[in-house]
Structures are given as structure tokens and as C-alpha cells.
Amino acid sequence: MKKIYAHPRSLREVSTHYCPGCGHGTAHRLIAEVIDELGIRERVIGVAPVGCAVIAYDYWDFDCSEAAHGRALAVATAIKRVRPQNIVFTYQGDGDLAAIGTNETIHAANRGENLTVIFINNAIYGMTGGQMAPTTLLGQKTATTPSGRKADGQGYPLKISEILATLPGVRFVERTSLISPPEIMKTKRAVKEAFLNQINNIGFSLVEILSPCPTYWGVSPKDSLAWIENLLAKEFPVGRIK
């Protein structure tokens, strides 16, 4: 009998702590599958964020580093410069990459570091209890925008991926989502391209994944998919950006 589906080697066989309907589990698995298919598990060094995925290194089975909140791209830059033969990627949420880490993000991108960046955008801060994120939608109620985000006072949802795409050092930017099996397969294809770009020395490659957070959006896991399709993806359209 031919084995056509199995637990990825790069994913430990443990249960995660993520909420029902959270996108992290799927995203972690896609990354593990891509790393296995590319045969790079023993070359990979992952850099984990601060956020719900702070312990991603407990779920993946390859070398990993933590990073202070927002600093993953500084940490990853140095690892890759010291060990260019390794495949170095960061896995970051919206706060990590586009709030506290904006400076490290923009400058690593501007230097054209040969890195792979997986950006999980769920428009909220999950770990700390559902506060506003830079990508939170106007009108979205959060723990720190109880009457809904207002442009006057809190600014607009930040299109960090579009901003990064303007930088000549950035080679590949794609936004995908996890709302259905076809979209999940598109996410996997984009993640694979982002890793292949590093292997082939093409340069800075980022995949933004629109990911559900039913807990803090205040909807059921099933409705969170529609929340992405009808609300989040209207503000952050999926597709190839660069």
C-alpha cells in the first residue's frame, strides 16, 4: 500500500495549545510539510515570535530560536549572515511584525536579507487577550477598542506587505488565507516558493497568511472563515503582491 498522507517529520507528535479554529496549527503543519518535501529539516533554523505561537519550537522538530517581541528579523538576519548555508525563517504575528517589530522588519527587508518570512495576520493580539493589532479593521471591537477601531485616534489597518513590496530588496510577497482547502493549498504553494527562493539565493520572501482567531473575533470557528472571506480579505486582498 502506498502511503499518501502522514504526520510530517518536522512536526512533533504532540497536541498544541491553540484554540479550536485557530489558524496556527494549520500554518505550522504547512511549514513542516514544505520543509520535509524540500528535504531541508536538518538545515532549517526557525525563529519563533512572541504571541500565541511563542512555543512554536515545541511543535516543530528542527533547530529554533526565540526572539524578543518584534525582533525576529534581527535575530534571523544575524543567524543567516553567520551561517548562510542554513535555511532561516521567521514566523511572526501582526504585532510582532508590524507593530513593535516594524523597524526590524522594514530594515531586514530593505537590506534584502535572504530570509523566508511567514506572517500570520489575524487582525488581533491573541496571547494577551484580544487587543488591537496594526491590522485590526476599522470598526472592529477589541479589548483596547471597545467601541470599535476608529481611524481618528487609532489609524488605519496597516498594509505592511504592500509597504514592504515597494522595497527593491524584497523579492516575493504573497497574501493567502486558510478559509478553505483550495486556499490552504495555495498557502502551501506560496510557503514553498518562499522557502525555495531562499534555497536558490533569490532573496527576501514573505507570505502573509490571513488566519482565524475565533476566540477574540467573538465568532464560532465556522463563522471565522466567513469573517475572513467577507471582512478581512476585503481589506487585505489575497493574491501575489510582488
Add this chain to the structure above:
Amino acid sequence: MGNEAIAEGAIQAGCRFYAGYPITPQNEIPAYMSKRMPEVGGVFIQAESELGAINMVFGASAAGARAMTSSSSPGISLKQEGISYIAGAELPAVIVNIMRGGPGLGNIWPSQADYFQATRGGGHGDYRCLVLAPSSVQEAYDFMFPAFSLADSYRIPVMILGDGIMGQMMEPIVKTLNPKPKIPRKPWALTGCKGRKPNVAKSFYMREGDLEAANLHSQQKYQAIQKKEERYEAIGLEDAKVILVAYGTMARISRSVVARLRQKGKKIGLIRPITLWPFPAEIFKKLVAGRKRPTLLAVEMSYGQMVEDVRLAAVDGKLPVEFLGRAGGGVPTEEEIIKKLGRLR
């Protein structure tokens, strides 16, 4: 120049990763490294900020390289989060602080007002940096060797505490050359998990008891360092009635005071801490246990930071401890020290 001696000493000691950001009075360090690192096949990055730089040092060190950053007072404040992470993840690193006047933006004149920041953590949590205080351009060069080897052997951040005078002054030195630096094996480094279980560089322990255990492990390291790594220099203690206590540039000035007054027959000595943490308490304990009762005069470019460690070491007032200091860019002169000595007792 002091700054250049630090950079070249680091290269000779095997430093192959430098990330930094311009700030006066240490700009010569990143400039020197930008030229020198590529010559030895190392990595130089002018980071986007001081805090970008310290996080790059975290990454480079986690990947097994001898990594260093440098800055001056306000930039060192920016690095405190990163230094705490480096300590928590038990990574080796060397951080150079060429102190300037503060607080805040202050000015670019020399200072020793970051002693507390250097020796009392600086960043959050229970951790220590091993702190070395050179007081000449020769020491600025020489100390880089123990800085990197102590950082590697204990897996801790090591801080070189200089000041604007030391960084900028020029003196001839003898350069020990070390063309093939020997770096110890680092089985814990992130190199790709080929042939072994994966490594994780982290300071995060959420399971009950794990963080406490990790902290206890680090505390044992710090206790070992306190037992074995104290360094100081002592001059003229045998018959001293007054002993100056000073480090770095203030030790140079104090040394001149001792020479001048000894010529006049005054019985004066100098204790120069070389490690600020661990503070060389042993020599003070010896003085306390001895039959004489010299007065200690701590002299700093601050309003009294190292003097607290002198008071602690002089064991609850068993020896009288006095203080003279100026800060905000002011430098105590020989004349001011001599005048203060005249007013003692």
C-alpha cells in the same frame, strides 16, 4: 585610539560578528569594524538601531559565532531588553559601553554613571553581566581576550565598561596577534539539527518550576564567577593610611595622585577594580581583617555608584568610606582629589 584598540582586540580574540549603530563617543568602533571584519571573513552590520544590533548579537551568538556590539550610555539603555534575553538564553556575547554624560541625551563627555546599569543587571530579571573596566588603551586591547573567552566558557554577557576619554585617547600599545583564534566547541549552538536532536535557544519557561530551575542554574554560574574571576590592581596598600578606590580613567588620575603624594611622604594607596562585577571584595575583606584602619576614598565620574560596593565590601562601616564624584561630563581632577584628601579626618 582606545576605541580602535577595542575593535582590533576583539578581532584578534576571534570576534567574527559585529553589529552596531553610530553614537558618540564610540563611532570609531563600528567604523573600524566595517573595514576590518570583511578582511577576516567576518560579518559587519550597521543595524537600524541599538536594539536591532543587540538582537542581531543574540542571533549570531545562538548560531555559534563570537559576537559583539558597542554603544554609549543611551544606546546601552536601548540594549537592556536584548541583554536580559542573552543572559536568560545563556548565550555568550560581548557588549562595549563607552560611557558619556547622562541621564537622557546628556552630552558626549566622559562619565562613569552607568556603573549601576552595568553591575546591577540593567535589564529585567535576576542576571549578571561580567564587567571589565580597562584603564588604558593597552588594557582596552588586552581585555578583549578574556572578555570573549569568559563569555564563551560561562555562557554569559560580558560588558567592557569604558568612557569617552578612554575611547578617544591615543597611546602606543603592544598588540598580541592571534591569527588562528581557538573557539571552543558549542554543541548547544543552532547549526541545523543534522545528526543530533534539535537545539532551541530560549529564555522562556512556562511549565511550573522550570524557570526557577533555570534561574538557579544561572545563579550557580554567577557564584562560581564570584569565586574565581575577581580582578583588581593594588598599589601601596602595605602602609597606607588612605586608599583611593577608582576604576577606568579615574584610576589613571588617582594613580597620579598617589605618585605625587607618595613623593611628599604621604602614605596613600590605590585599589583599582578591574572586574566591576564580580566586585573584588576579597581585597577589602583582607583590609578589614587587618590591624590597620585606612580610610577609603572612592572617586568616580558619577554621584556615587561604585562607592556603594566599596561600602558593602568594607563590611558595614568597619572601615570609613568617603566619596568624591562629579558627573554630567565633569571629570574630578588631581587637585580636587588632593583637596578632598586634605579635608578627611
